[in-house]
Amino acid sequence: MSHSDGDLEQFREQTRAWLEANCPPEMREPVRDDDDVFWGGRNATFKNDAQKAWFEACRDKGYTVPAWPKEYGGAGLTPPQAKVLREEMARINARSPLSSFGIWMLGPALLQFGTEEQKQRFLNEIARGEIRWCQGYSEPGSGSDLVSLQTFGEDKGDHWVVNGQKIWTSYADKADWIFCLVRTDKADKYRGITFMLFDMASQGVSTKPILLISGNSPFCETFFDDVSVPKSYGEGIPAQVGEVNRGWDVAKYLLGHEREMISGADGGERTAAIGAAMKRSVGELDPVLRAELAQFDVDALAYACMGEKFLDEVKVGKAHPAQPNMMKYAGTELNKRRHELMMAAGGSRALEWDSEETDGGKTARNWLRTKANSIEGGTSEVMLNVIAKRILELPGA
Amino acid sequence: MSHSDGDLEQFREQTRAWLEANCPPEMREPVRDDDDVFWGGRNATFKNDAQKAWFEACRDKGYTVPAWPKEYGGAGLTPPQAKVLREEMARINARSPLSSFGIWMLGPALLQFGTEEQKQRFLNEIARGEIRWCQGYSEPGSGSDLVSLQTFGEDKGDHWVVNGQKIWTSYADKADWIFCLVRTDKADKYRGITFMLFDMASQGVSTKPILLISGNSPFCETFFDDVSVPKSYGEGIPAQVGEVNRGWDVAKYLLGHEREMISGADGGERTAAIGAAMKRSVGELDPVLRAELAQFDVDALAYACMGEKFLDEVKVGKAHPAQPNMMKYAGTELNKRRHELMMAAGGSRALEWDSEETDGGKTARNWLRTKANSIEGGTSEVMLNVIAKRILELPGA
C-alpha cells in the first residue's frame, strides 16, 4: 500500500489529536526506573492510573503493536504510518505503553514461522499485554557457540520432558511463559534443536537472579528439572515454532533481528555533549583528555551518520544482510568507549557507588553495564567473524 | 674469567690511549651514508686513508670482532672488557671499523655449529675483512613461513646443483659469498634443509636490486640457475654449517639472534624530542597532536625502561628465551608510530620527496622505511604467535 503525501498528512493530524486526547501528561515524562515500564502479563500491576489508562487506550487502538495486522491485535499500520506514529509519540515524549519480549522477539518469530492458530492465540495475547514472555537461549557452556546447547527435551509421545539450565534469561523470575531452545535430537547439531514454548509455572522450573558487576540485573539463571511440556496447546497450536528439530532457523532469524535492534543508530548527538558538559563543570579541561574526547566525538558523530545510512538502507532493502553485525560491533565498542570517557570526565565523583549525589552511583554502574554490550546478543568477536565471512568473504572464516 | 675493578680500570686506560693513537679524527664523525661504512670483501675499496688506517689498526688488534677468540681473528676480550671497549668507542664517537653480515650472522652460527677447520678459515677471513657475505633466507613464496622454502639442491655425489630464487638478500650484488638455506630433502619439511655456503661468483648466480617504496635499497632478488656447489672446501671444511638436512637448527638459532639485535632498546630519549623540537619550530603546537605526542612519549619512555631491563636480564640469563620476540614486536610497532608522528609534526614539509631542504626527502623516506620493521626478521604477527605459544603457553598456538 502506498500513500499520497496528503493521506499521510491527514493520518498525522488524526494521530496527533488521538495522542492529545489519550496520552496522559504523566506518560510524557522520561522513564526513570523499571517501575515506570509496563511489561504486562498475568501478574501485571499498574504503577498508577495514568499508566493503566495509557496502556488500555493503546491496546484498544492496536497501538501496543501498531504495525501488526489487526486480526492479531495490531493496528495494521503501513511502515510510513508507523513512522508517523513514532514521530508523533517522540514529539510529545510519550512513553511506550507496553514493553515486552513478546513484542520484540517472539512476535516477529511467530509472524515469520508460526501457524495461523499460533498467531491468533499468542500474538493477540502479546498485543493485549496478557502474557509476559522470557527468552531461553544461552547456557553456561553455550555462549557464543549457542548451537552447542545441551538442555534436552526427551520425547515421551504426547509430551517432552525437559532438563537443563539456561542463563541470561531476562526477567525469568517475572515471566509467564518462555520461548526456549531445546535440543530434541542429539545426533544433529544444527537440526536437532526445537524452538519450544512453555509455561514458566510448570512444575520443575526454577529461577535465580544474577547479580552483575554493575549491581542488580533482570538476568536470571533458569533451571529445568523434569519439566513436562505438552506437544500441543490445541488444534493447530503445536508447542514449538516452526518444525521440531528446526528451531535453529527460527533462532538465527531472531538473532539477526536482535542485532539490528541493538545496533541502533543513536549516539552522535548525545555524545558530543561530554566535552562541553565537562568544560562547564570543570571550567578548564585537561588538555590530553580534551583531545581524547575530540577524537571520540569524531568517531561518534561519524557513526551516527552510519546509523542514519544503515536505517535508510534497511528501509529500502539495500543493506547487506550481515550489516547489522557490523553496526552492532562498531556501536557497542563505541558505547563502551563513551562510558570510559564519562568516567574519566567525572573523575573521583564518578567513582561513587551509592551516594545520593551520584543517584546511587549511576555513572559507575552504567559504565560497568556497558561492558556487556559487546558480549550480549553476540560478542564483538562473533560479529567480526561474521563480517569476515559474510561480507568480506574471507576463506575458512 | 673475572676481573677486579682495578684490572678493568687499567684496561680502560690502555684502550683509551690506543684509541687516541689509532682512531683518526675523520673516523669520529657520524656516518652520513653507505659510503662511510666499510664492508670489506674481495672488491672492497676505502673511501679515504683514514678509513683504511682505522680498519687496519682494528684488524691487527683483533678489534673488528673484539669478543671472538684470538685464534679466529678476534681480540679474545671478556664481556666486561668488550663493554669497556664499546663504551670508550662510543665516548669518542668512533665508527665501526668493519660492518659485515659475516660478523653479525654467519660468525655466531659458525661459533656455535661450525667445525674447527671452518672456524679457522671463515672466521679469520671475516675478521680480517677479506670476505663479504650475504644471507639467503626468504623466498617469494616463503616469508613468514620460512620453512616452506623451495630452493633445491640436488645431490650429485661430490656436489649439489642448486636451483631456485631468494628474495630480500641484502647486498647480494656486492657480496662475495652467500650463506643460504637450501632444501636438500623434499620429504621432510624441517629436517630437509641445509645451511649452505657458496661463492656468489659461481656460474648460474644472478642478482637484481629491489626498489622499495622508500627508494633505493640494499635488497636484491637472487637467482640460482644450476649452480654447482662442491660439498667440501677442503679437509674438515664441508660446504654446510651443521649437518646436511639439519640447517633449520642453525637458521632458528640465527633468527633468535637477529631478533635480539633488532629489538634493541633505544628510542626513549630520542623520542621525547619530537614534541619539543616541534614546539621550537612551530611555536604553538596543535593541541590534539600534542596530546598524541604526549601519549607516545609515555609509551616510548616506558619501552626504553623495558629495553634496559631486557638487556640487564639477557646479561645474566634471566630473560625468557622468547622475550626477544616481544621486544621486537613492541619496539618495531613503536618505531612505526614514532615516524607517523614525525610526519604529522613535519606537516607538508615532511611530504617532500627529493628537495634539498629535506635532505632528499629524509623524513618521508625514513617513515616509509620503518614500515618494514614489523615485517623483516619476523613479522609482528609471527612475534605475537610466538609470545602466545612460548610465553603464555596458549593451546594450539
Next chain:
Amino acid sequence: MPLYYDDDQAMLADTASQFMGEEGAIGKQLRHWRDRNCKDGFGHGLWKQMAEMGFTGILLPEADGGLGMGHVEAGIVLEEIGRNLTPSPFLTSSVLAASALTEGSDDLRGRWLPGLIAGDSVFAVAIDEGGKHRPERIATRAEKSGNGFRLSGRKDFVVQGASADMLVVAARTSGSDSDADGITLFAVPKDASGMNHEAVRLVDSSMATHTSFDGVELDGDAVIGEVDGGRTILNAMLMAGRVGAAAEGVGVARGAMDMTVDYLKQRKQFGKLIGEFQALQHRAAHLYSEVEIARAAVVKAAQLLDSESERADLMASVAKAKVAKVAGLAVREGVQMHGGIGMTDEYDIGLFMKRERALQEFLGDQYYHAGRVAELNGY
C-alpha cells in the same frame, strides 16, 4: 534525504568508476607520469577527457556552463579518483577554486570558468603558510596600490602551483595575522610578475610549490567577492575542499582495503591462505567497519553542504578527521598484510600509503580537525 545514492547518483558512480578504472588507472596515469618525472605530476590529456565527461564543471552552475551538481556528486567522482590514485587537478580546480570563483564577478567567472570547463585550465589554491594547515592565521598581505593591490608574502603546500594558470590566493587586506576579518581572495594569473614558485615533488609524486609574492601588482578585477570579506568565501572553499579531500580519502581507503582483502584470499603461508588466520580476519573486519563509517560521514557532510546546513562545517571536519584516521589505518594494514612485497615499489599498495599521507595533510590533518570538532562542540 536518504544517505544512499539515488538513481542518478548511482549512475554517475558507475560512470565515474568505469572511467577512472580505465583511463585513470594507476599504470596509465600515476606510474606513467611519475616514471617520466613529469613536471605537472598529472596528464593534461586525462584532464581534457574529464572535461568531456563534464566532470571539470560538475559543481558549477548551469548558467556558467557547468553541470550544476552538488558535493555528493563531486564526492562520487573523487572517491573513484581516490580508488585509482588518479593524479588530476580536479580537487584543486573543480572543487576548491571553483567554489571561490562562483562567488566572483561576472568578469572573473567569464575569464576563468570556460577554460576550466573545457579542461584547458588548471587552478591552484594558496592558503597555507608554514608546514601545518592553519587558515585562521594569514600573514600574506595585499596592500592598496593605485586601482589595485600589491601582494607580498609566501605560501606553502600550493598543490600544482607551478602548473596552474591561476592561483586563488588568500591574503590579508586589513587587521593583524590572526584576525577573522580582513581577508581578501585574489585570482592571481600565472604570469603575474613578482610571483615565484619553488616546485617540489611530494611523496605521492604530486607536485606542489612554495610560492612567494614579492610585491605582485594586481588589478582590482582580481578580487574575488568583497575586499576584506574573503573569510566567508574562504570558509566555504575550505569546507568544499575538506569534504572533497575526505571523499577522495575514502576512495584511497577502499582501494587499499580491496587490494588487501584480495591478497588475503591469494597468499599462502603455513599451508593456508593467510585470509584464514583469524587475527587477520578480525583486523580486516574492523577495517571494513571503519571504512563504511567514514564513507557514511563523507556522504552526510556532502549532503549538509549541498543543503547549506549550519552543521556542514562541523561535519566537514568530522568527515576529514575520520577519513584521515581510517585511510591511515587502511594503508598501514595494507602494507603490513602484504608483508615484504608490500614494501616494494613494484606493488601498488605502497602508492596508496604515499597518497594517503599527502591527502591527510591537505587542508588539515586528523588532529587539526579533531580539535576543530571540539571547538565547534563548545569545549
Next chain:
Amino acid sequence: MPLYYDDDQAMLADTASQFMGEEGAIGKQLRHWRDRNCKDGFGHGLWKQMAEMGFTGILLPEADGGLGMGHVEAGIVLEEIGRNLTPSPFLTSSVLAASALTEGSDDLRGRWLPGLIAGDSVFAVAIDEGGKHRPERIATRAEKSGNGFRLSGRKDFVVQGASADMLVVAARTSGSDSDADGITLFAVPKDASGMNHEAVRLVDSSMATHTSFDGVELDGDAVIGEVDGGRTILNAMLMAGRVGAAAEGVGVARGAMDMTVDYLKQRKQFGKLIGEFQALQHRAAHLYSEVEIARAAVVKAAQLLDSESERADLMASVAKAKVAKVAGLAVREGVQMHGGIGMTDEYDIGLFMKRERALQEFLGDQYYHAGRVAELNGY
C-alpha cells in the same frame, strides 16, 4: 643498577606474594569486608599482620623503627596488593603519609610513626579539591591564628579519610590558588574539631571522604616541614604515591591478565579451547607485552626515586600513565574474554575492573600524567 630484582628483593617478592596470596586473598579480604558493608573498607587485623611483617614501616628509616628500604621494595609489596586486590591502608599510610612524615620534626615523627609501624594507626592524605587531581591548584587555606593555624576549605577523594587517625592536609598559607609556593602540609588528628567527613563507598568498595575544614584550629606542631615550604614535601609525597599506585596497578594488570590467560586455557566454545583462537592469542600476547613494559617502567621509576635522580619526577608520571593505560586494557580484555560470566559479581574479574578504575583516578589519571610528561619534556 640492573632493572631486575636483586636477591634480597626477590626474596621479599616471594614473601609478599605468599603473604598476600594467603592472608590478603580476594575471598578473605575484599569480598569479606565488602559483603559486610565494612565502614573502613579494609580489615584492621590484616593491617596488624602487615605490621608484623614489617611492611607498614618499609620506607621509614631504621632510626625511626622502620625497615629503611626503598620504593622498589615498597613497590614489590604493592604489586602483590594489586594482584590480590587486597584492601589496606598501605599506600596512603606507609607510602604517602610516611613520605611526608619523614620530613617532619622529631616530635611529629615521635607522635605518629610508632602507631604506623605497629599497625595501630591509619593515615590518609587530603590533596584533591574537585573531581580531578590537580595539585598545582590548592585553595584550602590555613591562616595564622595565635600560635597556630585556622584551616578552612574542602578536600575530595580522601581515601580512607574517615578511618584515618591522622590526615596529611595540603593547604595554602600564602599566595593565590595556583601559586607554586605558599603551601604548607599539616598533620591533622582525627579528633580536630571543625573537621567533617562525608564518607562515600567507591566502585571498588574502598571508602573515601569529602572532608570539609570549617575553621579547624591547629597547633604550630601540626606543621610538617616549613611553613610555606610544603610544595617540595608535597611533590616528593606525590612522586612516592604515584610510583606506589603504579606498582599496585601493575599488580592489578597482572592479576587480571593471569586470570584471563587461565580462562583461555579452560573455556571451550565451537569445540575448541578459546585460547586456540588466533585473534584472542594475538590480543593476549599484545597485553602481555604491554604489561611487561609497564612493569619495567615502574621498577625504573622506583629506582630513580630511591637514587634521588632528577628524572624521577618525569618517570613517575610515565609509570603512572603507562600503568593506567595498560591496566585499563588488561581489565577490559579480561571482562570481554570472560564473556557473560565476566559480567557477574560472582567472578573476580569484574573486581579487577573496579579496582583499576579507582586506582587509575588516584593521584592523576593517564591523561593528566601524559600531559605532565609533555610539559616536563618541554612542549
